[in-house]
Amino acid sequence: MDPIHQFEIKNLFTIGTFGGHEIAFTNSAAFMVLAVVLTAALMLAGTAGRRLVPNRIQSMAELSYEFVADMLRSTAGEHGMKFFPLVFTIFMFVFITNMLGILPYSFTVASHLIVTVALALLVFFTVIIYGFYSHGLKFFKLFVPSGIPLVILPLVVAIEVISFLSRPISHSVRLFANMLAGHVTLKVFASFVAMLGAMGAAGWAGAVLPLALTVAITALELLVAFLQAYVFAILTCIYLNDAIHPGH
């Protein structure tokens, strides 16, 4: 009945101890491995035949490739395609783990802040390191928009710096909060069904309404799972575009 219970991390088996801390293979790690295995299986099976007219599994692989490639080309340009492996990996990882999280009794990896923060910081440091590597000190032009009067320039630069530094926060908390809130809502409405069902025949009739709502919210969660993976990936593309083309 506890809606938070689904986010509990369980140790499946212990690998060893490191500096007094237990290093264990958890259910979170198991679902991450499962997502990687599913993505790799889709891509390997999709590219095994290489037919001119694709079959079902090959068109799924091609569809996901074209989707991410179009997203990257339209936001970061042709130069951005060198980051395609990173963006594709992030999109497929978030998408598959979110989809696995919809299944009953499964675990939503993105419902833990540490996972999304790790992904967001990976993107953040990639932008900073690649920006300085390819543009040197000209990377700081990112914070100085052109055509701004000199009087308000310090204020604009301060705002740009703060907005740049707050990117990993909003980037990670958006995915985390959406997955957490959606799954808590789903479980709260599902617990209404169980509570009403325990009240006898009248309760059974009343339980139809929250049951229908649970189905509707599950459909909404499917949309949110895809949309948040898409938003996470397109923000990655936009942030990478800043590293490739600094200066507004």
Add this chain to the structure above:
Amino acid sequence: MDPIAAKYIGAGIACIGMGGAGLGVGLIFANYLSSALRNPSAAQGQFANLIFGFAVTEALGIFSLLIALLLLFAV
């Protein structure tokens, strides 16, 4: 006032900020939809801009949610 109660009231007040983000996100999608109906052929090209505007606006709502979560679990 009991500090625990003050903490929960503060978390509730912090969530009011999300209403503003809700207004902003609604405005973005409403304007996108009305202009997409005026010129459907140009709508597809602006989808990435739509999602970017949505994400930047939603970030401000997320900051107030973050304050509420910090008050509930970290303070």
